[in-house]
Amino acid sequence: MKRFKIILICSLLAFLVSCSQLQAANSGQTLLRLAHNQNSEHPIHKSLTEFSTLVEEKTGGNVKVVIYPNGQLGTEREIIELTQTGAVDIAKVSAGALENFEGTYSLFNLPYLFDDKEHYYQSMESSVAEEIYGLTDEIGFIGLTYYDSGVRNVYTRQTPVMTPEDMRGLKIRVQPSGTAIRMIELMGGAPTPMDYGEVYTSLQQGVIDGTENNETALTSGKHGEVAKEYSYTEHSIVPDILIISSTKWGRLAPEEQDAVKEAAEESTQLHKKLWAQETESAIEEAKKMGVNFSYPEKEPFKEAVMPLHKQFENNPETGEFYRKIREEADGS
Missing domain, CATH: 3.40.190.170 (Bacterial extracellular solute-binding protein, family 7)
Incomplete structure (x- = not known):
């Protein structure tokens, strides 16, 4: 069953890649396929949509991010594996899922690692997080930024x-x-x-x-x-992490890499606000x-x-x- 699912995903990807390559050839754009498992109403999708918009703006239209939500391209583990091979360019996944690929990510699952939200934000926007993001380069992907996924x-x-x-x-x-x-x-x-x-x-x-x-x-x-x-x-x-294929990252021009990184970090700041609003709404609805x-x-x-x-x-x-x-x- 799992083998059949992988074949199905690969077939879908092959079709998407061929369409993307044709579109890219006609427009001169570099297309980046981004996969995640939330629906289009979720704050993470809205933040990734902002990321996509910012990438296109900051690269003058040279790089375009196409988003595939709702787990269309597989489970978190599957899209991490597809990102390793370059079949998927970018993926939003939980740090918990990354633990199975790089043991250091298990640190983010440690209970009471962070004293509070302020300490969490400070740590995730520090050189410590950047070091961890780079640990997986040799196995096919690196981290770009994080997204708040609540306490x-x-x-x-x-x-x-x-x-x-x-x-x-x-x-x-x-x-x-x-x-x-x-x-x-x-x-x-x-x-x-x-x-x-x-x-x-x-x-x-x-x-x-x-x-x-x-x-x-x-x-x-x-x-x-x-x-x-x-x-x-x-x-x-436990943060969500935005990862990108090492192969695709290496093919971007330095100024494109800077633009993608800046867009990712800016979308993180927007997501903080969206997540706070979503949490407040969820509490009120849950009480009802x-x-x-x-x-x-x-x-x-x-x-x-x-x-x-x-x-x-x-x-x-x-x-x-x-x-x-x-x-x-x-x-x-």
Whole structure:
């Protein structure tokens, strides 16, 4: 089944490439194919549309970005692999998905890595992030910028989570990430790795007791229909990352590279505003769905996951980056 899907995606890409090449030949443009898995109403799509507009403006029409939303070109893992080969030029993916390609990205899944949103923004717009973006150049892609995807919290069908003890025995869906699995174990729950598309039905049928995500999942994913207790554990802030094929990047002229990088960073700033508006709207809509919002003390949860912090600090792959990010928070 997976092989058939890959063949289907490749066939679609071959058709798109041939059309793009014909269009590019006629217009003299360089076309960049950008894939992501959100719908056209999502803030990320609006931000990527702004990115596309800015790229065309900044290059005088020499470079054009064509966007394929809704997972048209595959899952996050598939579009990362396609970006490695150059079949897809640019992709917006979760840092969690990138963990399977470059271990350093697992750092962004570390709970309570960032003290707050200010620390998060400061770190993601620093030289530390730029260093991480470049680590995957040799395997076929580099990072361009990040997009805010909210603060992740625990929410459950019926029981609010106010302490780690409240997590005991609860089956909590997590992303398929070793870091996320260990996090829920340390917080007291029973982690259940699962694709996002399966969460609603699993909550509805009681296969899982809860999950963890930002507030927009309550509305865009309709999770608020089947999960009525949202607890602000605020355990992680996992960014989305915009990546570009190393091959395609190398083919752009230096001034085109500068334009693409500038457009990416400017779209990130727009996205901050769009995301804040979307989050506020989601909370209000979720309340109308009957979702209750609770505010537990976070310190017990932070203490529970400290073994993960020690693990990342002592890991040769992540230790240096971990220390730099934490030093920013501590003012060192």
